[in-house]
Amino acid sequence: MIDLWTDAVRALGDILSPHGPAVNAAKSYAPSDFSIHFFLQLAVIIFVCRVVGWLGKKLLGQPQVVGEMIAGVVLGPSLFGLLFPDLQLAVFPKETRNVLYVGAQLGVGLYMFMVGLTLRLDHFATKAKSAAGVSAAGIVAPFLLAVLITPFLLTVPGLFAPGISQSNATLFMGACIALTAFPMLARIINERGLANSSLGTLSLTAGAFDDAASWCALALVLATFGAGPGVAVIAIGGAVLYATFMLLWGRKLLAPLGRAVEAKGEMSSQVLAITMLLFCLSAFLMDAIGIHAIFGGFLIGVCMPRGLFVEELKKKVEPLAVVLLLPMFFTYSGLNTRMDMVNSPELLLIALGILAVSVLAKFGACWAAARIAGENNRTALGIGALMNSRGLMELIIINIGLQKGIIGPTLFSMLVLMAIITTVMATPLFELVYGRKARETGELDALPGTLVPAE
Secondary structure (H helix, E strand, O other), X not given: OHHHXXXXXXXXXXXXXXXXXXXXXXXOOOHXXXXXXXXXXXXXXXXXXXXXXXXXXXXXXXXXXXXXXXXXXXXXXXXHHHHOHHHHHHHOOHHXXXXXXHHHHXXXXXXXXHHHHHOOHHHHHHOHHHHHHHHHHHHHHHHHHHHHHHHHHHOOOOOEOOOOOHHHHHHHHHHXXXXXXXXXXHHHHHHOOOOOOHHHHHHHHHHHHHHHHHHHHHHHHHHHHHHOHHHHHHHHHHXXXXXXXXXXXXXXXXXXXXXXXXXXXXXXXXXXXXXXXHHHHHHHHHXXXXXXXXXXXXXXXXXXXXXXXXXXXXXXXXXXXXXXHHHHHHHHHHHOOOOOOOOOHHHHHHHHHHHHHHHHHHHHHHHHHHHHOOOOHHXXXXXXXXXXXXXXXXXXXXXXXXXXXXXXXXXXXXHHHHHHHHXXXXXXXXXXXXXXXXXXXXXXXXXXXXXXXXX
């Protein structure tokens, strides 16, 4: 009986160990191991994201999405792994992260698909001039400032890979500074009641263009790191061709889906299946050519029918995407983030300098462009505050830079710091320069749980 109990305790303690074939070689992960870890990871992710998100809302006034981003970092080596390294490694072993990555891409892709469904193209048409100006400023200014700071950064050992050319380093830094946290920007806009506003549409559109330009710049850099020029040609050319096709003919081709829903008064499982099939193909195409799956999801969402089709699809898909799948995206990026690499006064000053340049390049430049385009000062400041958020899109691109040997761990950590600070400051800064006054005047609805003072 004692032996039986001992074996049971040993088996229980061995649940999270690899259970591959019983051979003399080191243990490997069997399919059942991936399943065991996946469900445990998902439970931990959901719990921590909801708790940290709630605390962020309650204590700091941050939207749920910012809490989820912080929760991702908390679950990584920066906190959980620092305090309980063995437990963190048992729950999130390196071998299982590919499975988590796939779930993360599905979550963020579905969410951006839903964002595309709510994009008001009529608002964009009326704000085309402002959107073009803001987008151009959000691309040109970061790359110009990258030209100024990159020569100095190249003199600091360990920031960039040895032997990298100044042009490649400049392109990479420009792409990092030009990025806007597109998924995070979308959630902030939705949670702040801006989804159907011209400001929200303008910011989303400009952010989409800026991120696409940053991914194209990254493709050019990767082309010189052994991938070949074909990578850049396929990425940029394929994205332009697909976007042009969808914007010109996509809505007409997809219109029968909307008519089918209107005729029946609800979305059938057949229409839902076709819709999800098209989403997957669009995400696959953009991922395969080297841009990112989220742009495929967003683009086909923009072209989907409106009206009852959108209402039914959001009921069926959005809760699962937001609550279950999207938090995996934040956690996966957080698992690759270390906050202990900036460990000297000199490196801290460089990190603060990169932060200051990044804020000037996005907040300052986008504000100025919106003012030049004719927006009032309050709206221009609101646009600048939203465009300045970097979020985990930044973490994605710098992870690629680290994995491909473009940057070193120290610069990676500096850029992580910049991404977190610009994201955390986005909501309070937006409320300060735009949201609070807009709610007082009735331009925006009051946030849940807040009181709007009478005039």
